[in-house]
Amino acid sequence: MSEKEIKSLEEIFEARxxxxxxxxxxxxxxxxxxxxHIRQISQHAHSEIVGMLPEGNWITRAPSLRRKAALLAKVxxxxxxxxxxxxxxxxxxxxxxxxxxxxxxxxxxxxxxxxYPTITWADMGAIGWLVDGAAIINQVPLCNTSFGPxxxxxxxxxxxESFHQxxxxxxxxxxxxxxxxxxxxxQDALNRWWWPSLxxxxxxxxxxxxxxxxxxxxxxxxxNDELRQQFIDQTxxxxxxxxxxIPDPDLKWNEETGHYDxxxxxxxxxxxxxxxxxxxxxxxxxxxxxxxxxGAWVRDAAMAYAEKQENKKVxxxx
Amino acid sequence: xxxxxxxxxxxxxxxxxxxLGQRLGELCGHGPTLETDIAGTNxxxxxxxxxxxxxxxxxxxxxxxxxxxxxxxxxxxxxxxxVLLVEQPNTHFGYVMGRQYLxxxxxxxxxxxxxxxxxxxxxxxxxxxxxxxxxxxxFSGDWVKRLGDGTEESNEKMQEAIDDLWxxxxxxxxxxxxxxxxxxxxxxxxxxxxxxxxxxxxxxxxKEANLQVxxxxxxxxxGKKGVHSEHMGYLLADLQYxxxxxxxxxx
Numbered sequence: 001m002s003e004k005e006i007k008s009l010e011e012i013f014e015a016r017x018x019x020x021x022x023x024x025x026x027x028x029x030x031x032x033x034x035x036x037h038i039r040q041i042s043q044h045a046h047s048e049i050v051g052m053l054p055e056g057n058w059i060t061r062a063p064s065l066r067r068k069a070a071l072l073a074k075v076x077x078x079x080x081x082x083x084x085x086x087x088x089x090x091x092x093x094x095x096x097x098x099x100x101x102x103x104x105x106x107x108x109x110x111x112x113x114x115x116y117p118t119i120t121w122a123d124m125g126a127i128g129w130l131v132d133g134a135a136i137i138n139q140v141p142l143c144n145t146s147f148g149p150x151x152x153x154x155x156x157x158x159x160x161e162s163f164h165q166x167x168x169x170x171x172x173x174x175x176x177x178x179x180x181x182x183x184x185x186x187q188d189a190l191n192r193w194w195w196p197s198l199x200x201x202x203x204x205x206x207x208x209x210x211x212x213x214x215x216x217x218x219x220x221x222x223x224n225d226e227l228r229q230q231f232i233d234q235t236x237x238x239x240x241x242x243x244x245x246i247p248d249p250d251l252k253w254n255e256e257t258g259h260y261d262x263x264x265x266x267x268x269x270x271x272x273x274x275x276x277x278x279x280x281x282x283x284x285x286x287x288x289x290x291x292x293x294x295g296a297w298v299r300d301a302a303m304a305y306a307e308k309q310e311n312k313k314v315x316x317x318x
Numbered sequence: 319x320x321x322x323x324x325x326x327x328x329x330x331x332x333x334x335x336x337x338l339g340q341r342l343g344e345l346c347g348h349g350p351t352l353e354t355d356i357a358g359t360n361x362x363x364x365x366x367x368x369x370x371x372x373x374x375x376x377x378x379x380x381x382x383x384x385x386x387x388x389x390x391x392x393x394x395x396x397x398x399x400x401v402l403l404v405e406q407p408n409t410h411f412g413y414v415m416g417r418q419y420l421x422x423x424x425x426x427x428x429x430x431x432x433x434x435x436x437x438x439x440x441x442x443x444x445x446x447x448x449x450x451x452x453x454x455x456x457f458s459g460d461w462v463k464r465l466g467d468g469t470e471e472s473n474e475k476m477q478e479a480i481d482d483l484w485x486x487x488x489x490x491x492x493x494x495x496x497x498x499x500x501x502x503x504x505x506x507x508x509x510x511x512x513x514x515x516x517x518x519x520x521x522x523x524x525k526e527a528n529l530q531v532x533x534x535x536x537x538x539x540x541g542k543k544g545v546h547s548e549h550m551g552y553l554l555a556d557l558q559y560x561x562x563x564x565x566x567x568x569x
Contacts, residue, residue: 052347052355059343063560063569064387065373068343069366075346076359083352121560121569171569179567287348295350297475298411301468308467 017217022148025091033217036210037147038092039108040219042099045085046110048078050103050284054118055127063121070167071124077160084156088149104289106276111135113200115278122175122182122189128168130190130197130235136161137231138201141221169238176242183243190239191247198262199270201228232260325379326399326496327506328440329389330542331428332372333400336390337550338421339365340557341408350411357457361418364450371443391561395554396544399494403486405541405550409479412472415461416479422455423519424490424509431507440505459523466527473528480524481532488537490516 001009009028016023023029052075059075062068086096102108113131118124139161142154175186202208202224214220222230232251239246250263272278342362349355373386403421408414429451432444465476491513493501500506521531540546560569 049347049352056346056348059346060340060556061559063564063567065366065370065390067569069363069370072343072346072359072363072366076356076363079347079352079356079359083356086352174569178569179564181564182567291348291350295354295411297469297471298350298354298465301465301472303468304472305464305468 014216017146020144021146022151023146024148032213033147034092036213036217036219037150038089038094040214041085041089041092041147041150042094042102043109043111045082045089045099046103046108047114048082048085050110050114050288052078052082053284053287054114054116054280055124057118058121058124061121062124067124067171074128074164074167077164081153081157081160084153085150088147088153091149100292104285104292106285109274111200112270112273112278113196115273115281115284116192116196117280120185120189122172122185123193125168125171125175125186126189126193128164128166129172129238130168130193131200132161132165132168133235134197134200134231136165137227137234142219144218144221146218169242172242172244176244186242187244190244194247195265195269196273198228198231198265199267199273201231203267203270229259232262236260321379323496323499324437324505325376326494327500328372328376328379330399330494330497331432332369332376333398334404334421334425335365335372336369337398337400337553338404338418339363339369340553341404341406341417342414345408345414354411354461358414361454361457364447364454368443368447368450371446375439375443387561391558395546395550398541398546398550398554399544400541400546401486401489402538402541402547403483403490405547405553406483406486407549409482410475411461412465412475412479413483415458415465416476416483418454418458419462419523420480420483420487420520421490422451422458423516424487426451426455427512427516428507428509431509431512435507436504462523462529463527466524466529476527477529480529481534484532484534485536485538487516487520489539489541492539492542494542 010030013023013027013029013033023033055071055075055078059068059071062071086099089099090096099108103110118127136158139154139158143151143158145151145154172186172189175182205211205223205225208224211220211223236246236251248263250261252261254261273281276282339362342358342365345355346359346362347355349358369390370386373389376389377384377386403417406413406417426448429444429447433441433448435441435444462476462480465472467473491510493508493510497506497509501508524531
């Protein structure tokens with residue numbers, strides 16, 4: 001294909017996106033579009049499956065049978081999200097095994113928030129309320145993104161995430177209406193998860209390298225800073241309902257802007273965790289890699305068995 | 319207590335679901351594939367759901383104002399009446415599937431009997447459970463076949479698991495005093511009556527899976543009397559941690 005031809009294909013492609021048409025896997029797409037989508041969708045899928053670990057950590061210790069069942073269901077939902085996001089990614093011509101390889105080698109990223117430890121039951125509440133809350137703010141606009149399989153996956157993901165978020169808030173509410181010990185547990189969880197949740201919405205606009213292109217392809221509708229502000233504005237009144245204090249002495253309602261002003265985010269901490277040196281980065285990867293390696297004989301067996309069955313069928317037919 | 323035998327009978331069934339559900343819950347996020355992770359979590363969720371129905375009913379029968387959580391979390395080890403099979407650890411995926419299958423075959427036969435119980439509540443729980451447990455058995459049975467008839471390595475591992483777990487199967491058919499009382503009233507199921515059917519079914523699948531049926535004649539029992547393996551204390555330490563550390567709170 002000549003450069004001129006490619007250029008005209010690109011123009012048609014961009015025009016389709018501008019008209020809000022969905023791009024489907026078999027459609028022509030610029031290589032950069034394909035790569036960017038593989039990167040973003042797989043990163044999202046990895047976040048779902050690594051995200052199973054900090055919450056899975058509390059399944060055996062959930063304080064009631066009702067909570068145990070709800071947590072099991074939640075972690076199962078996350079595995080399900082991972083599954084169909086990997087499937088959406090596979091439509092772009094990359095296999096799940098390759099994507100796992102990228103995760104395990106450290107080449108692919110996942111949401112940094114999961115590199116923080118879950119040390120009390122209240123962390124199950126805080127993750128649902130804050131982490132899923134921030135995730136929803138990130139993800140709702142993706143239900144209208146240009147790549148069809150991703151947009152459709154996100155419709156389901158968002159529905160389930162908003163259920164998780166309410167469930168997390170409800171865990172917090174129960175703690176806050178409980179004994180002083182329980183309320184203290186809730187406050188402590190908020191103290192630890194607040195700032196990492198703000199960081200989850202990504203670096204400031206000035207530092208964000210992917211924003212412009214992503215906006216054009218509707219992989220992004222608002223900038224990181226806009227999303228962060230939206231998250232804060234939405235969450236502060238919820239903390240008030242709980243009777244908890246947001247751990248930010250500079251947090252203040254600003255009549256003029258109609259938004260909350262907030263304190264400086266510790267970006268050194270953000271980059272430390274992103275670069276692999278957070279409290280649980282190594283443990284999370286070790287858990288994923290050992291699950292994969294310990295499961296190799298099982299996957300091999302399944303392949304061998306399937307082949308034997310196939311051969312038997314062929315032998316019978318002939 | 320209004321009906322101690324009925325209470326004991328319910329716990330004898332429910333504790334198996336609780337402890338196996340708890341064991342499976344340990345694996346969440348650590349399975350060999352995403353699909354097996356989802357299925358394992360799903361089975362755990364079914365079992366915990368069944369447990370809740372049984373304990374809610376048991377609490378009512380007991381009539382002391384206790385809750386499902388009191389029964390689940392606040393008993394001493396000797397008061398849990400699950401069979402030894404379900405508390406065995408997740409040594410590797412072969413053990414997980416082997417344990418599941420050896421239990422599921424029994425569990426389904428039990429549910430099918432219980433669906434005809436003279437006790438309407440138990441019959442209703444069992445009817446709902448049949449659908450779930452049929453799926454569990456299909457899943458675990460398929461995996462025993464895959465691993466048994468997969469590679470040389472998987473065959474060895476699956477055989478190792480079956481050999482180890484086999485010794486806990488006979489206990490499934492022991493009848494406690496409460497079991498016998500409930501059977502005589504048409505409420506309980508006589509598990510000893512389907513023992514042969516159980517071993518026939520399991521044997522057939524093991525053979526199909528290219529596995530040796532263990533010939534051991536020695537069996538270990540004790541769970542039904544509350545005498546558990548050394549694994550049980552650790553499992554309960556996790557299970558009971560929150561309720562023991564923060565007593566009398568709502569979650």
